[in-house]
Amino acid sequence: MKRLKRNFDGLLLAVALSVGAVAPTVLSGCAQAASAPVGGYTIVKTYPHDPTAFTEGLFYRDGFLYESTGLNGRSLIRKVNLQTGFSEAERIVDSRYFGEGIVDWGKRLYELTWTNEVGFIYDIDTFEKIGEFSYPGEGWALTRDDKQLYMSDGTSFIRFLDPQTLKETGRVEVTDHGVPVRNLNELEYVKGELLANIWQTTRIARIDPKTGNVVGWIELAGLVKEAGASAKGDDVLNGIAYDAAGDRLFVTGKLWPKLFEIKLAPAK
Numbered sequence: 001m002k003r004l005k006r007n008f009d010g011l012l013l014a015v016a017l018s019v020g021a022v023a024p025t026v027l028s029g030c031a032q033a034a035s036a037p038v039g040g041y042t043i044v045k046t047y048p049h050d051p052t053a054f055t056e057g058l059f060y061r062d063g064f065l066y067e068s069t070g071l072n073g074r075s076l077i078r079k080v081n082l083q084t085g086f087s088e089a090e091r092i093v094d095s096r097y098f099g100e101g102i103v104d105w106g107k108r109l110y111e112l113t114w115t116n117e118v119g120f121i122y123d124i125d126t127f128e129k130i131g132e133f134s135y136p137g138e139g140w141a142l143t144r145d146d147k148q149l150y151m152s153d154g155t156s157f158i159r160f161l162d163p164q165t166l167k168e169t170g171r172v173e174v175t176d177h178g179v180p181v182r183n184l185n186e187l188e189y190v191k192g193e194l195l196a197n198i199w200q201t202t203r204i205a206r207i208d209p210k211t212g213n214v215v216g217w218i219e220l221a222g223l224v225k226e227a228g229a230s231a232k233g234d235d236v237l238n239g240i241a242y243d244a245a246g247d248r249l250f251v252t253g254k255l256w257p258k259l260f261e262i263k264l265a266p267a268k
Contacts, residue, residue: 036176036206037267038217043226044248044261048085051257057102057111057141057186058239060250061124064088065241065259068102068111075099077111077127085259091127093120101141101186103149105163112139112151119166133166135159143187143194150194150209152187156180158194158212172212174205181205181214188240190249197238204240204251216267220251227256 056075057068065080075098078090093099093111100112109124115138121131141152148169149161160170174181174196183199193215194207202221205214220237229235235255242249252259 036214036216038203038219039267040219040265041223041262042265043223044263046226047082047250047259047261049252049256049259050080050085050087051255053255054234055186055239055252055254055256056100058241058250058252059102059104059143059188060241060243060248061104065250066102066104066109066124067239068099070099070114072096072098077102077109077122079127082259089127091122091129100139101143101152103142103144105144105149110142110149110166112142114138114140135166135168140185141187141196143189145189145209150187150189152184152196154183154185154199156182156184158184158187158207158209172209174207174212174214176205176214186238186240188242190242195240195242197240199238200236202237204237218264220262223251223260223262224253226260227253227258229253229256 053067054070054074055067056070059066065082067080068077069075073095075093076090078087081088097116098114100114102109102111104124107124109122111120113119117134117136119133119139120129122129138153140154143150149163151159151161156174157171158174159168162169174184185197185199188195194209196205196207198205202219202224204218206216208215235253237253239252248261250259250261
C-alpha cells in the first residue's frame with residue numbers, strides 16, 4: 001500500500017523538511033538546499049472530519065466538500081456536509097482498487113486509482129459510474145483550472161490532462177531553485193497557483209504551474225497537534241480544498257478528526 005511503499009523515502013523527506021524550519025530543504029535522492037520562502041497560517045474555523053477517512057482527494061463545490069478515500073476495501077467517494085462532517089451521499093469503490101484523487105469537471109467527477117492505471121468517471125449528482133479512462137504509472141491527485149486538469153503521480157512531475165479526453169497534453173517538473181520536489185500528493189488550484197501536499201511532511205508547496213517553480217512553502221506543523229494527530233504513521237497532512245467564491249481555504253489530513261479553514265500568513 002502507498003502508506004508503506006515509500007516509507008523510507010518519505011521519512012527522509014519529512015526529516016529534511018523539518019530541518020527546513022531553519023533552512024528549507026527538499027529531497028531528490030539526497031537533501032539539498034532550497035530557498036523558496038516559508039509562510040505560515042492562522043486558523044479561521046475548525047470543522048469536524050471523519051476520523052476513519054484515509055483522505056486522498058478533496059475539493060469544494062456548491063457548499064459541500066467532495067472527498068475520496070483510499071485503501072483497498074475502504075475506498076469511497078462522497079459528498080460531505082461541511083458543518084457536520086457527515087456524508088450526504090457516497091459510493092463505495094470496488095475493493096480491487098485503492099482510490100486516489102478526485103476532481104470535478106462540469107457534471108462529471110473523475111477519480112484516480114493508485115497502481116491500477118485506470119480512473120473512473122462518475123455523474124457528479126448521482127455518483128453513477130459512467131465510464132473509465134487509463135493512464136500510465138501511478139495516480140495520486142487531481143485538480144483543475146478552467147481549461148485543463150492537473151495530475152500528480154508521486155514523482156516530481158505534474159501532468160496536464162485534457163478535461164474531455166483525459167489524455168496527457170504535457171507535463172512540468174516541480175523544482176525549488178533547480179532541486180526536484182518529489183512525492184507531490186493532493187493538489188488544489190488557488191489563484192493561479194497549484195498547492196501541493198508533500199507526502200509525509202507538514203508542508204504545502206506553492207507552485208507556478210507554467211514553470212513548475214516552487215514560489216513558496218506553507219508550514220502547517222502546528223495543525224498536527226490541533227488535529228490530535230501524530231503525523232508519524234498514516235495520519236499525515238493530506239487534503240486541500242478551496243472555496244473560490246468565499247475565498248476560503250480548507251486543509252485536513254488522513255484519519256484526522258478535524259478539518260481547518262485557514263488564512264495564509266506571509267513568509268517571514
